[in-house]
Amino acid sequence: MKKLVLGFAFILGALSMNAQSISENALGIRLGDDDGFGGEISYQRALGDNNRVEIDLGIRDNSNFDGFKATGIYQWVWQLDGNFNWYAGLGAGLANYDSKSTDESETFVFAAGDIGIEYNFPNTPILLSLDYRPEFSFGDRFNDFGNDVAIGIRYQF
Numbered sequence: 001m002k003k004l005v006l007g008f009a010f011i012l013g014a015l016s017m018n019a020q021s022i023s024e025n026a027l028g029i030r031l032g033d034d035d036g037f038g039g040e041i042s043y044q045r046a047l048g049d050n051n052r053v054e055i056d057l058g059i060r061d062n063s064n065f066d067g068f069k070a071t072g073i074y075q076w077v078w079q080l081d082g083n084f085n086w087y088a089g090l091g092a093g094l095a096n097y098d099s100k101s102t103d104e105s106e107t108f109v110f111a112a113g114d115i116g117i118e119y120n121f122p123n124t125p126i127l128l129s130l131d132y133r134p135e136f137s138f139g140d141r142f143n144d145f146g147n148d149v150a151i152g153i154r155y156q157f
Helices: 003-017
Strands: 025-033 037-046 050-061 063-081 084-099 105-120 126-138 147-154
Touching: 003 037, 025 126, 037 063, 037 147, 050 084, 063 105, 084 126
Parallel strands: none
Antiparallel strands: 025 037, 025 147, 037 050, 050 063, 063 084, 084 105, 105 126, 126 147
């Protein structure tokens, strides 16, 4: 176990040496699917040279329910090559889903991870991303695991 922890720390340290400075702010949209297509307003705020916080607020919709989600994720960012970065993070959120077939409604919390790749367009303040966000819900009806895959486009300032 000790070797595993030391190996993980070494890999993170080596990767952070290649980190590049990230934009102070980025605002845009994130479009994804996890049991229903949804759009989110997405805001990223740099906390250092290679870490940031991402706040997303959006809606979800499918044939069984309507809902909203608010998510906050702390992310670490590493440079892959040139204008490509990859990132990983951890966070949590709050959601409310209303059933279309019954009168049921539930507000619940969830834990989330995040891993993705992004491209920072040269000479323009546009950031394009693709990410995978596993989510663990803790509610009565929505008490399960979800896979949220999304594409994002943000304006950096």
